Amino acid sequence: MKKNEFLAQLKNELKKNNAAETEDIILEYEQHFAFKMADGYSEEEIAAKLGEPKAIAAQFDSAKDEGGKAAGGGFFLKLGLGFAAVFEALFYILFLAWDIVLAAAAIAIFVLGGCLVTTLNISALIPYMPFLGSLVFGISVLGLAGIFGVASVYCFAFLRQMIKASVRWHKNMVSASPLPPLPCNPQFDPKTRRRMRTVLLGALAVFGVFFVLGFVVLALQAGALGFWHHWNWFV
Amino acid sequence: MNTQYKKGVLELCVLSMLKDKDRYGYEISDNLSKSIDIADGTVYPILRKLKSDGLVTTYLSEESGGPPRKYYSLTELGKSTFENDRAEYLEFAKTVESMLKEKTDEKE
CATH class of the missing domain: 1.20.1270 (Substrate Binding Domain Of Dnak; Chain:A; Domain 2)
Structure with missing residues (x-):
């Protein structure tokens, strides 16, 4: 899997899981790719060593649902x-x-x-x-x-x-x-x-x-x- | 080894790596995956969990000739948690070790 493909899949899975701070997480993995690539690994190798995007995304806690805080509520708001x-x-x-x-x-x-x-x-x-x-x-x-x-x-x-x-x-x-x-x-x-x-x-x-x-x-x-x-x- | 089992201990390993100095995400992931057989991707969720638990904080630091790196640093809570968990784990591991050794000795 190529870097962009990996990151896109990960982003997708994170969104599905409603994970908090998706952008920040993606950035961290982007940096991981950057460091590994500087060490001479290919994008495919790095992605393989990282693991499945779906499995990774599952390890991030999903954002706390605040019980529909003010959802649809508050005409004055x-x-x-x-x-x-x-x-x-x-x-x-x-x-x-x-x-x-x-x-x-x-x-x-x-x-x-x-x-x-x-x-x-x-x-x-x-x-x-x-x-x-x-x-x-x-x-x-x-x-x-x-x-x-x-x-x-x-x-x-x-x-x-x-x-x-x-x-x-x-x-x-x-x-x-x-x-x-x-x-x-x-x-x-x-x-x-x-x-x-x-x-x-x-x-x-x-x-x-x-x-x-x-x-x-x-x-x-x-x-x-x-x-x-x-x-x-x-x- | 069982992945689920390893994951619990990994948190402790990450904390111990941060005890002496602040490190950036890749440094931690690279060090850990060198000595423990885990997928590279597992470390980042752990870091994030430690952060949301208040055991570590992050800050960005610009390095010469590169994108800014996100450094992780132990909080006071992280330090005390690490000391507690470390002592607990070592005690636990000692017991487990001695139990496992007894078992094999009996078999022989």
Whole structure:
């Protein structure tokens, strides 16, 4: 039996037995596979040594049935949950709007950075800047776009996880056999999290360094600290 | 040997492995299956049962270059339970051993 097949069968059997924290159990067996595979065993060997998924699942205690706690019961509970859902939905819409703003800002800043780097001045919207200054400054703007990009991705993941956790919570409130609550903060796998951190720190560094550098270059090219006056940017 | 019989003792073995240091699930399963002939899959249900009985707790610890590992650690209750059960088992095993030996001696 292959790893995925084994895990799928085990999950199925655990669900049938109404075992608590199925995901957590599966994770443990996944790690077992990972360790054994690192030692050079084949997936089939590992699965065979683990035993039958059905037999394993039978060894896990099933979740305590709390005698239909509030199952179907409590008109007021449901009414309250309904009201809570309305307010939550409003909050999520607000949060989504915020995230769209972030994403739009990231795209706009990225385009601006691209224009500066390539000195592509569409209908003279960008005030005049000599080439070198525009290039250095453009790179810093691209870094800023990176920061906004990561922020919008993070916020979106945050929103998604919050909605998931809240749906789970709502279900648990009226369900007889509650599932474990989900965390509210975004659940990235370690690799993605590390990559996002690297991108964010890199973008931050690029933005910081090139912003200062761009300021210096522009000031030198204009021969004045307030270079924007020199080229009459705000007139 | 009878699997049902072994399972009862396995809990004690797991506790004894955790007595001196915290270990992650695979470490326990690997160590046990090396010395006792059981299916690899049996250890995880035992760990979970010990946890729901409050004898062990778990925590995640991130290792360099790998997924976070779930470590198991004895609670105070686990420690005292282990000491009790250990003494009880050793006493029991001693009695059983001496009884079984007498029997074979008679046969010879």
